[in-house]
Amino acid sequence: MRGRPEAAVTLLSDHRGPVRCAAGEGSVYRQADDYDHGMPYDPSAFPPFAVTVDLVVLTVRRHALCALAVRRGEPPFQGRWALPGGFVRADEDLSQAAARELAEETGLRAHDPDAPAQDNGAHLEQLATYGDPKRDPRMRVVSVAHLALAPDLPAPRAGGDANSARWAPVEELLRQGGYGRDGEQAAPLAFDHAQILSDGVERARSKIEYSSLATAFCPTEFTVGELRRVYEAVWGVALDPRNFHRKVTGTPGFLVPTGGTTTRQGGRPAQLFRAGGATLLNPPMLRPEV
Template sequence: MSLTVDLVVLTVRDDRLHVLLIERGKEPFRGKTALPGGFVRSREDSDAAALRELAEETGLDGRTLHLEQLRSYTRPDRDPRGRVVSVAYLALAPDLPLPVAGTDARRARWTPVADLGPGDLAFDHARILADGLERARAKLEYTTLATAFCPPTFTITELRRVYEVVWGVSLDARNFHRKVVNADDFLVATGTRRVPDVGRPAALYRAGGATVLYPPMLRAAAQHPVART
């Protein structure tokens, strides 16, 4: 039995939820789109392998991302090379630069999640991606994870767009503002404002020290569903 890691790396680009994908340069599934990942070496654990594979296949430094273990995938026939167990990871980050492919990846790119169809991904990566998306969407309800999609300082509008893009809903701006500024240690006002080219200056915030969002921001209470991105 062999052990691999696979990575679901999500970011918000151009107001759409994107996932990091590679084009496989080796068999099996040569030329097929897949999540970045690879085999765990004999002298490393899965965490170290996830960071290494992310750097080798995309040129991204996983230490700058929010990175957490998602789950393990053990179905006997999930890999045509034999019995291969995969430990999947979920990574979240603000809008990142274009990745650079390397090692066994021909090409690395950001792809809008909504543009992916059935059968587009190699192995069981469609299931892994679906699980990663649901983990991210669920954690936005009860944790402060939404700030992982934001730059160090951000406006309330930018934070609201994270929720709207990840959840695929339209949120009431005033109600959202009231909830997030009153949540315990969720946001910290920087005392500065961003002056846009057009419109009024907007107050800037940074992430507070809380990891649990209280009170929670429940998807069931979100208004005006729109097409998921």
């Protein structure tokens, strides 16, 4: 979670190419070519800024697309709901920072972004970078947002500078009047997190059209009906069950029968499947126009 910046990073570029300087607690880390042609690099000429990772963690709960939200316990935006995240440490890269935050917030480890989530893991990919100079009132902070998708998860635990955490329907979090619960006054998400969340949701909606990413919302073994409810929750539309079954079972490499059945959804036993080896769907699953 966010706290005191552990490292500030200055990124610049000159005739020699990009230069990276990390400054924290008065120390400066310089590349070997900082001095060239007798021209020393002066770190004081470039104000430092912090780098964070923010997480859009999506799951499907009670047939609704939900995101992990935390209520901030400290300024700025104390008491407001926000996305989980934290500062990048001096000894980790962006993917490591995102995986660490994901583990701290959900207990999940990150899998290869190109593979379906399995074995209590989660799909994790870089979403976008957000660098408005005024996005954080404390100092210049650049956020590298990541998108994580996982099956239905238990209630989250709050940590760091958050005093509570919960799964909330995306539709409620992005409501124009803001988000609030249990009688509290509604307010927009902290920082620019509403924009980050909106971008993450659209990325998920788009990618499940042409990739097997929808299986990341499912347990290791699932029914076609459970997969259909994922598509319905993410896209926000109802799908014809028979037509959907025909499409997903007829797409090469999308689903593989496990040979088992289940009655966990009630009614007659339903055939169980697991994610196949295909990462791109041909033909794609076209999102209905709403």
